[in-house]
Amino acid sequence: MALFFLVPLLTGLVGGYIFKKCTDEIGYFVGIFAALCFALSLAIAPWQVLLLLLLVILITTQKLLQRVENHHENLNDTEQRELTAPKRQVTEEEIGRKYRGISY
16 A cells, blocks of 8 residues: 555645644645645545545544434423423512512
């Protein structure tokens, strides 16, 4: 397995680091260069590395989808509890005093 793809990959990583740390216009140019290096390293990467990257992406997206679905289920349960729970009516005796329409 040829490791020539590591040269643009490492160059892109260094460029990405400079992009994050630099606030001048040169940082933007380095960021564009880093993105091109990443694309080049993916284009010349061996199929084993690409397959490994594909597996990692599929596994992480499944975990993220499960986390989002669980979050939506929790939100739905909370909304249903709010709809089914009887709301307590507040009377003026419980509120206390009013001054110019504001309870305190």
